[in-house]
Amino acid sequence: MSLEHTIEHLRCLKLTGMITGLEHQRSQSSYGALGFDQRLGHLVDAEVSQRESQRFKRLIANGRLKVFAEPEAIDHHNGRGLDRSVVADLLTCGWIERQQNVLITGHTGTGKTWLACAFAVQAARNGISIGYRRVGRLLEEMEIAHADGSLPKLRGQLAKTKLLILDDFGLTPLNGRGRADLLELLDDRVGSGATIVAGQMPVKDWHAFIHDPALADAIMDRLIHSSHKLALKGDSLRKARSTKARE
Known part of the structure; x- marks a missing residue:
């Protein structure tokens, strides 16, 4: 031959x-x-x-990430509140295999979304399916899915995603259906996937934000259990980059 x-x-x-x-x-x-x-x-x-x-x-x-963030470029400078050893452990993706969560909080511009996407890129390198959704937009999408009958399909797609980023949590008020949909989404992921939740509001204020004691208890139980918390500190990175560019 x-x-x-x-x-x-x-x-x-x-x-x-x-x-x-x-x-x-x-x-x-x-x-x-x-x-x-x-x-x-x-x-x-x-x-x-x-x-x-x-x-x-x-x-x-x-995955439709908001930004392609390379893990090697994670900024560990002093005052940002990032522990190198913790970040290194998260980049092994072991927490994803254990279906745990990462909760990232911090003021606007501190790099929450970028960091979440960096973890997602690392997950994809390891062959793990990823997804990115802004909470407000996702709940709007689920509202439409209720009306046209496509909700089971959407929930199935989200449940199959091994790592799901829920960004801008706490930015948009939750209505009754939104709270219920969020609970169902998180419940579907228990034992099947890992979730990153990013938002400006400190985790201690999330229960009050949900504004329904029973649903808040259920949602927080699914989020907090076996979760890793990263509270970013410091000034806006976007502001710092803009100032540096003008110099």
Whole structure:
């Protein structure tokens, strides 16, 4: 069988990573000194690497993150309230596998959304499905889903997402249906997924914000249990960057 015929078979089998690896081996004379097992191993590695890259791109696209934040760029400067060891532990993604939550709070511009998205990017690197929603927009979407009958489908999609970011919690007042929908969403995720909740309001004020003692107890129980809390401090990072840019 000719090499071209072999490549055509690989293409039919959708082993494009192996084709790329084979073309690379043909262009590098150094591969001629390697044995069959080693060259085959390099081809398999090329296929695995390409598939992982494609999956990562797909997870990022489906996640619809507000910002693509690379974990390596997390700012640990003094006064921000970030413990390097805590962040390093969260970047292992073990908490996601244990279906735990991360609650990120802080004033406007302190980097809550960026940090949440950085954790999501790290999760995608590990092959974990991710999703991003602003709480106000999501509750509007669920309100529409109630009316057109698509709510079960939407809830199913959210429940299947291994890591879901709920951003801007506390920014929009909750009505009765919103409180109930939020509880159902969080209840569906118990034992099936991890959630990051980000908002300006300190966690201690969330119960009063929900404004319904019974539902607040239920919602907070699902959020607080086995959660990691990050309270960001300091001035607005956006303001600091803007000032630096003008200097």
